[in-house]
Amino acid sequence: MSAGTFTPDPGAAPLSRMIRAQTALETRMLLRNGEQLLLTVIIPALLLVLFSAVDVVDTGEGKAVDFLAPGVLALAVMSTAFTGQAIATGFDRRYGVLKRLGASPLPRRALMAAKTLSVLVTEVLQVALLTVIALALGWSPHGNPLSVAVLILLGTAAFSGLGLLMAGTLKAEMTLAAANLVFLLLLVGGGVIVPLDKFPDAVRSVLELLPISALSDGLREVLQHGASMPWGDAAILFGWAVLGLGAAARFFRWE
Numbered sequence: 103m104s105a106g107t108f109t110p111d112p113g114a115a116p117l118s119r120m121i122r123a124q125t126a127l128e129t130r131m132l133l134r135n136g137e138q139l140l141l142t143v144i145i146p147a148l149l150l151v152l153f154s155a156v157d158v159v160d161t162g163e164g165k166a167v168d169f170l171a172p173g174v175l176a177l178a179v180m181s182t183a184f185t186g187q188a189i190a191t192g193f194d195r196r197y198g199v200l201k202r203l204g205a206s207p208l209p210r211r212a213l214m215a216a217k218t219l220s221v222l223v224t225e226v227l228q229v230a231l232l233t234v235i236a237l238a239l240g241w242s243p244h245g246n247p248l249s250v251a252v253l254i255l256l257g258t259a260a261f262s263g264l265g266l267l268m269a270g271t272l273k274a275e276m277t278l279a280a281a282n283l284v285f286l287l288l289l290v291g292g293g294v295i296v297p298l299d300k301f302p303d304a305v306r307s308v309l310e311l312l313p314i315s316a317l318s319d320g321l322r323e324v325l326q327h328g329a330s331m332p333w334g335d336a337a338i339l340f341g342w343a344v345l346g347l348g349a350a351a352r353f354f355r356w357e
Contacts, residue, residue: 120208124216129223132190141285142186143228146178147235149295154239159296164326171236171243172321173294178228179254180292180314183221183261185285191217191269192277201357211351218262225258245324249331253324256339257317263346264313270354288314293322313342 115123133139153159154167161169194200203213236243269277290296292314298306309315320335 115207117209117212121212121216121219124208124213125219125223128217128220132186132220132224142178142182142224143231146174146181146228146232149177150174150232150235151239153295154236160300161297165240165242167236167239167241168326169297169322170295171232171241172325173318174236175229175232175254176257176292176314176318176321177289177294178232179225179257179317180261180288181285182224182228183218183258184265185281186265187217187221187262188265188269188281189278191266192272192274192281195269195355195357196274198357203356210354210356214262214266214347214350214354217266218258221258221262222255225254229254243325244328246330249324249329250321252331253317253320253336253339256336256343257313260313260317260339260342260346263343263348263350266350266354267346270350288312293318311338313339316342 150167150170153170154165157166159166191200200213233241233243265281268280272280288294291301291309292312293309294314298309298315298319301309310319316335316338320332320339323329323332323335
């Protein structure tokens with residue numbers, strides 16, 4: 103037996119292992135939260151069923167579900183990556199959870215990566231459930247699934263960055279109020295349920311630059327109209343992703 107057999111070798115785990123462990127923890131916490139599941143799964147599903155069955159909004163030619171399903175998928179991404187994550191992270195910060203993580207070897211960028219990856223796991227379940235419901239309502243999707251995946255990834259990065267920025271700079275109560283308010287405003291004005299061409303031209307030109315509008319419009323171009331890749335919408339989402347994640351990495355406070 104050599105002299106160094108039992109010599110301690112303290113040090114942080116590899117970054118990839120820390121991200122995997124934190125992702126698993128964040129995912130379990132997210133799926134155990136009943137209020138989060140209500141926001142991220144039940145509300146989008148109810149909106150899809152209600153507005154597909156009741157002719158309340160003029161969605162143009164074709165079946166209402168063909169217009170609504172892509173928008174509701176975009177709403178599900180926003181509810182998980184932005185609203186749900188902002189609220190959960192804001193209260194983690196308030197109760198000192200993030201302060202304790204800040205004292206660990208886990209870097210800030212690894213925490214943000216883990217939170218974003220946990221959101222993606224939840225979104226897979228959301229998309230599967232909403233797709234089944236939409237198909238049962240008579241949805242006829244078109245387009246390339248790879249383009250859909252790219253748009254959802256870009257949308258997730260954009261909303262995740264904005265959610266973490268809000269949670270890392272505002273108080274928990276302010277985050278709770280602001281995140282829910284933004285959710286409601288973007289539900290109405292983001293092209294999810296109400297087509298953007300129903301708004302005045304001056305207002306529509308601004309709304310089209312929002313990440314929820316770009317995601318819902320991009321998914322609609324692919325799934326309803328069979329487009330290959332809506333590069334304009336993808337560029338808007340990429341810009342929001344860079345802006346949100348960059349600002350969150352710069353200004354996020356652990357306490």
